[in-house]
Amino acid sequence: SQQGEEDPQALSIQEGENATMNCSYKTSINNLQWYRQNSGRGLVHLILIRSNEREKHSGRLRVTLDTSKKSSSLLITASRAADTASYFCATGGGSTLGRLYFGRGTQLTVWP
Amino acid sequence: DAGITQSPRHKVTETGTPVTLRCHQTENHRYMYWYRQDPGHGLRLIHYSYGVKDTDKGEVSDGYSVSRSKTEDFLLTLESATSSQTSVYFCAISESESREQFFGPGTRLTVL
Numbered sequence: 001s002q003q004g005e006e007d008p009q010a011l012s013i014q015e016g017e018n019a020t021m022n023c024s025y026k027t028s029i030n031n032l033q034w035y036r037q038n039s040g041r042g043l044v045h046l047i048l049i050r051s052n053e054r055e056k057h058s059g060r061l062r063v064t065l066d067t068s069k070k071s072s073s074l075l076i077t078a079s080r081a082a083d084t085a086s087y088f089c090a091t092g093g094g095s096t097l098g099r100l101y102f103g104r105g106t107q108l109t110v111w112p
Numbered sequence: 113d114a115g116i117t118q119s120p121r122h123k124v125t126e127t128g129t130p131v132t133l134r135c136h137q138t139e140n141h142r143y144m145y146w147y148r149q150d151p152g153h154g155l156r157l158i159h160y161s162y163g164v165k166d167t168d169k170g171e172v173s174d175g176y177s178v179s180r181s182k183t184e185d186f187l188l189t190l191e192s193a194t195s196s197q198t199s200v201y202f203c204a205i206s207e208s209e210s211r212e213q214f215f216g217p218g219t220r221l222t223v224l
Contacts, residue, residue, distance in 0.1 A: 033212060042218050043213075045212040045214065088154065092209075098209030099145075099160060099170065100157070102156075103154055
C-alpha cells in the first residue's frame with residue numbers, strides 16, 4: 001500500500017513545548033502533504049512538500065522530507081492549546097491523478 | 113475557506129434504501145474526490161473525478177457510484193445502503209493533480 005503511516009498514534013504535551021510527528025510511506029511519491037482535523041470538522045491543508053524538496057516552513061510549522069528513507073516529519077514549535085487536533089500525512093504522485101493516500105493520523109493534545 | 117459544501121450534513125437511513133450525497137464547489141476546480149473516514153482507517157478514497165463526466169474508482173469503491181455532469185457538482189450514490197457504509201463522508205477539491213486538496217465539512221451517514 002502507498003498509504004502513509006503516522007507515528008506516534010497519540011501525543012500529549014504542554015503548551016509551549018514542541019510537537020514532532022513522523023510519517024513513513026512505502027512507494028515513490030511526487031509530493032507529501034500534511035493536514036489537520038479538528039474534532040468533528042473537515043481536514044485543513046497545512047503544508048505540501050515536493051519530492052525534490054528537503055525542508056519547508058510555514059509559520060510555526062516545519063516539515064522535512066527524506067525520500068531515501070521514505071519518511072517525513074512535522075514539527076510544531078511553541079505549541080498552543082488550539083493546536084489540539086488530529087494530524088494526517090498524505091502521499092501523492094506518479095500516475096495517480098491527484099489521488100492522495102492518507103495515514104491513520106496522530107492525535108495531538110496540548111494542555112494549557 | 114474554499115467554497116465547498118456538502119449536503120446533507122447528517123442523514124439516517126435504513127438498510128437497502130438508496131442514498132445520494134452531494135458535493136458542490138464554487139472554485140471551478142477540475143478535480144473532485146469522495147472519501148470516507150472510519151475509526152482506525154483514516155481517510156480512504158471512494159471515487160474521484162478529473163473533469164466533467166470523467167471519473168475513476170478509488171480503493172473502496174464497491175457499493176458506490178458517482179456522477180459529475182457539471183464542474184461544480186459531484187454526486188455520490190449508495191444504490192442500496194448497508195450498515196457497513198455507516199461513516200463520515202468527505203468531499204475534496206483540487207485545482208490540479210499535484211496541488212493541495214480542500215475539504216468540505218463532511219456528511220455523517222448512519223445506516224440502520
